[in-house]
Amino acid sequence: MATITFPKDFRFGVSTASYQIEGAYNEDGRGMSIWDTYSRIPGRVLNGDNGDTACDSYHRMDEDIALLKELGVNTYRFSIAWPRIFPNGRGEVNQKGLDHYHQFVDKLIENGIEPLCTIYHWDLPQSLQDEGGWKNRQTIEAFVEYSDLLFREFSGKIKSWLTINEPWCVSFLGYFVGEQAPGEKDLQTSLDVAHHLLLAHGRAVKRFKELGIPGEIGFAPNVTWYEPFSNQPEDVEACKRISAWFMEWFLDPVFKGSYPQILVDWFEKKGAKVNIQEGDMEIISQPIDILGINFYTGTVSRYKEGNGTFDCEHLDGLFDKTDIGFTIYADAFYKVLVDIKNKYGDVPIYITENGATYNQDPVDGRVMDDKRIKYLKQHLTQISRALSSGVNLKGYCVWSLMDNYEWSYGYSMRFGLVHVDYHTLKRTKKDSYFWYKKLNQNHWFEL
Numbered sequence: 305m306a307t308i309t310f311p312k313d314f315r316f317g318v319s320t321a322s323y324q325i326e327g328a329y330n331e332d333g334r335g336m337s338i339w340d341t342y343s344r345i346p347g348r349v350l351n352g353d354n355g356d357t358a359c360d361s362y363h364r365m366d367e368d369i370a371l372l373k374e375l376g377v378n379t380y381r382f383s384i385a386w387p388r389i390f391p392n393g394r395g396e397v398n399q400k401g402l403d404h405y406h407q408f409v410d411k412l413i414e415n416g417i418e419p420l421c422t423i424y425h426w427d428l429p430q431s432l433q434d435e436g437g438w439k440n441r442q443t444i445e446a447f448v449e450y451s452d453l454l455f456r457e458f459s460g461k462i463k464s465w466l467t468i469n470e471p472w473c474v475s476f477l478g479y480f481v482g483e484q485a486p487g488e489k490d491l492q493t494s495l496d497v498a499h500h501l502l503l504a505h506g507r508a509v510k511r512f513k514e515l516g517i518p519g520e521i522g523f524a525p526n527v528t529w530y531e532p533f534s535n536q537p538e539d540v541e542a543c544k545r546i547s548a549w550f551m552e553w554f555l556d557p558v559f560k561g562s563y564p565q566i567l568v569d570w571f572e573k574k575g576a577k578v579n580i581q582e583g584d585m586e587i588i589s590q591p592i593d594i595l596g597i598n599f600y601t602g603t604v605s606r607y608k609e610g611n612g613t614f615d616c617e618h619l620d621g622l623f624d625k626t627d628i629g630f631t632i633y634a635d636a637f638y639k640v641l642v643d644i645k646n647k648y649g650d651v652p653i654y655i656t657e658n659g660a661t662y663n664q665d666p667v668d669g670r671v672m673d674d675k676r677i678k679y680l681k682q683h684l685t686q687i688s689r690a691l692s693s694g695v696n697l698k699g700y701c702v703w704s705l706m707d708n709y710e711w712s713y714g715y716s717m718r719f720g721l722v723h724v725d726y727h728t729l730k731r732t733k734k735d736s737y738f739w740y741k742k743l744n745q746n747h748w749f750e751l
């Protein structure tokens with residue numbers, strides 16, 4: 305039996321996001337978000353589920369913090385709901401919203417848990433969407449106003465910041481594939497949105513540095529690994545294109561100040577281009593202190609003319625899948641991390657999300673989620689491998705602390721270490737919770 309060991313100062317945590325857990329959608333002055341609107345459009349979200357109540361975490365702060373405390377994590381990655389702070393996106397501040405997060409962050413700190421805060425995890429105020437949302441460059445100004453307020457308010461309390469979660473999902477799932485809010489399907493628009501998100505990120509980083517706020521800041525892109533089925537140049541190229549869509553499209557501008565040419569050319573053939581104004585790339589490529597990486601899946605792919613946007617076909621049948629249908633390819637986690645090191649250098653990395661959906665309910669009060677434990681073991685083994693290969697990894701957060709609102713899948717997909725009964729809101733610790741608790745205590749586990 306092999307033992308996988310982690311450095312003593314390696315940070316272990318769990319992640320959540322405001323819209324997915326908080327509920328209390330119309331309380332204490334919160335404004336509406338695009339997800340409140342989108343989830344109400346018939347047919348957009350499975351079973352018509354919305355985040356009105358979610359896990360009710362807004363009201364269950366003490367219960368949730370007790371779960372974190374017992375789990376023994378030293379880091380909690382959560383997001384702040386923009387519409388609680390600025391109900392109209394900008395302008396008038398909602399003090400009750402700020403008070404809520406002050407209370408929450410104070411309690412985390414009292415319990416020895418470091419907050420790792422995401423500024424934007426998809427709940428854009430609806431009033432900004434009414435003006436065009438991320439299509440409109442003015443939204444960038446609103447984001448800077450919002451970030452600036454958070455930096456000043458929580459200076460000294462929150463020391464680790466992530467500007468934007470998964471800009472790929474916001475831009476491409478939201479504006480090209482059309483599977484997330486606001487559900488549009490236009491390639492050109494998605495490129496504009498991606499560019500504006502990157503600008504919003506860069507402007508917020510710049511402001512953070514100007515204010516001299518103590519701490520570290522970065523963003524949290526999602527990456528996926530596509531491995532060529534063969535060495536044939538067309539398979540290799542097809543994989544390069546699709547990998548670049550997830551990774552280089554967001555990481556190249558931030559680290560290198562340019563978009564990846566392979567995709568610039570490809571999108572041009574599809575009639576779309578990035579609208580770059582003077583000075584944009586300098587803003588986007590502000591140096592960051594930390595990089596968050598969200599990783600779930602990888603696959604083997606090959607060239608197939610006319611297939612999808614990238615002439616690429618995925619051989620997902622080669623892999624086992626989690627209940628949401630994501631292929632399980634743990635080695636790809638190592639490969640992608642080494643690739644990031646080779647391409648972008650040694651910026652400190654936090655794995656800000658990694659986890660698996662297995663939709664089990666408690667039986668006699670117990671959730672025996674062995675498959676989730678197996679997934680976590682496999683992926684943490686790759687983390688340990690990457691650490692040995694010199695990848696500058698600082699921490700790892702499981703997605704998620706508890707089952708929650710899985711966007712267009714509603715409540716049908718369970719990612720949590722803690723089970724949530726959506727009728728009673730009762731929390732039940734799964735076997736994986738106890739397994740992770742032990743890892744937190746020991747900093748090692750047995751395979």
Ligand code: BGC
Binds near residue numbers: 321469598
């Ligand atoms: C997102 C989470 C989501 C998770 C599982 C990521 O795309 O940041 O909000 O729940 O993956 O799909």
